[in-house]
Amino acid sequence: MSTTLLRTIQPNHFTLLGTALFRRNRTTTTSRHISVRCLGSQTASSQPRTAPKNHGSNKLDEILRDYEAVIGIETHVQLSTSTKAFCTCPNTYGSKPNTSICPVCMGLPGALPVLSSKVVDFGVRLGLALNCGLSLKSKFDRKQYFYPDLPKGYQISQFDVPIASGGYVDVDIPLEFGGGHRRFGITRVHMEEDAGKLLHSDTGDYSQVDLNRAGVPLLEIVSEPDMRSGIEAAEYGSEMQRIVRYLGVSNGNMQEGSLRCDVNISIRPIGQAQFGTKVEIKNLNAFSAMSRAIDYEITRQALLYNQGQADQIVTETRLWDEGAQKTVTMRKKEGLADYRYFPEPDLPEVILTQEYVDSIRASLPELPEAKRRRYEAMGLGIQDVLFLANDVSVAEYFDQVIGKGADVKSAANWLMSDIAAYLKNEELSISDVKLTPQELAELIAAIKDETISGKIGKQILFELLAKGGTVQGMIKEKDLVQITDPVEIEKMIMKVISESPKQLEQYRSGRTKLQGFFAGQVMKMSKGKANPALLNKILLEKLDAKE
């Protein structure tokens, strides 16, 4: 949508580029994999950037020795408001087609738009979360184009004065893709309305239109062209999803189209100052698809360069074909689309007061990046950190568990292993489970102070997850308190040994593996309550004792 604007801003990068290239030349001794950040000086990362690993593909790694990809992303976020942006029609997904309509969103003569305060609220929230500067005065413009999903013949958007601009976002690249921390620039965030939905029937010579979505509020986030690989782009996209979910401005659901990413990508031989021809990729409905589409496109464009056919890379929109795992031409653009923007005369300017902005800033939740750094500072490994901070409800649950004084590492382990597996099997989310954070903390404490064994802990965990209840209640009800009295354990061991003379003989003649058999018998006798360490220690003594 903002291709026009991106174009106009590009000349800035060319000027920055000169200095960046100079720096690159002076660092020729370092690996050519180190790509010097040359765009958007404000976003320059302090850490050296090594090219991320890409699905272990050698072919791609080879290409990236000679070429550099330049990737920018436009993200459309559908806002979870109760009404459309400029009228009071309900904003609900999945209603009967063409039922959420009124003269305003249908573009009937004389109807006037009135902006919902919630859209401004969400715009400010997202702008602040992306470290942007806010325009205390912004305005709406009309973007004109003819299409059947656009009843008015224009989209109300923001052109030259967006609500927020000049920010950045920090992401962590997962370890399996090389790890590391990146900062990507955010060019702008602006408010606009969505168009209707077009359905193209396979048969018949017509298309169908549903205008329930026409006028639904969107925030469009335009990134700087700072990404260099499919992994970086996918990680940027995931972070946008996390941020909008943390903020509660959108459900960020890609399948429903609540979060849509369009990727702009070009490649250029390393050392070349000029950008290559830019191709846009659409139809990316998962981050993994985004990553694969970009890697495919890098390979395709590099091949054309290598064959001396760089002129065949043309400005166009390509679609990601999930079945064929490749991008295909959707439409070639003949020159830049002319949207004939002009200020929307039916809407006043959007004025924010500093107090309003400050109050929203004060109400922002802890954001994913801050959470990750806090978890890291608590001593958790980066894999634990990324898992816990990925889902806002898991993070909140974890925070409540450790808020009750639970051991941090144990809490992380329970959530990442047994609880995560349970949720996956039962297809539940963390908010569906009956186990309260308070009780998980109790469970961890009960195991730590050896009231119950880890094994018993696991058993009651699943019961607590499914049925609820309290740890103390269950321990009492089922008489689960761990046996840590050596005398009592010894009694049981002696009984087992005396009942198994054959196994004892075999053990003493060298089949020491039979220790496991004895341990199992004792554990069975204790109904799983014997302290395993103590049990094994005493058992060994007794087995190895010469009569």
Next chain:
Amino acid sequence: MATRALLAVLSASPPRMIQTKVSTFSSSSSLSFQRHSRRIARCFSSDTNPSVLQPPDVSRLAETARISLTPSEIEECGAKIRQVIHWFGQLQQVDVSCVEPAIRAEMEGGNLREDAPETFENRDSIRASIPSFDEVYLKVPKVLNKE
């Protein structure tokens, strides 16, 4: 509608005039570009004499507006559109250098609305007025991959 038509006219001028285009349709907005965002202002900076407006390319204009015109209609429209553009050329000559640019007209008090849904009662008559309705959908000519 008049504004829209006019914008179509202006944008249909030959490509060389892109810079003039913006400063033509609203001098105040071009000024506000400079005030609000210097990097954007750069591409709108206008050094052409605004009163010298190029005649419109009526064929391209018609295409932009998705209407077909016969050669004689093109000739007929051309003259009318030139008149309108000439009038804007006159407006363009007014000296506004001492006027503080405004993004939008100012309005008193709150102009936002609560986020409270309210279903429009008379939806049936909106749907009834759609010429081609196919059960629950609007029916339109197939538009796949066309811009």
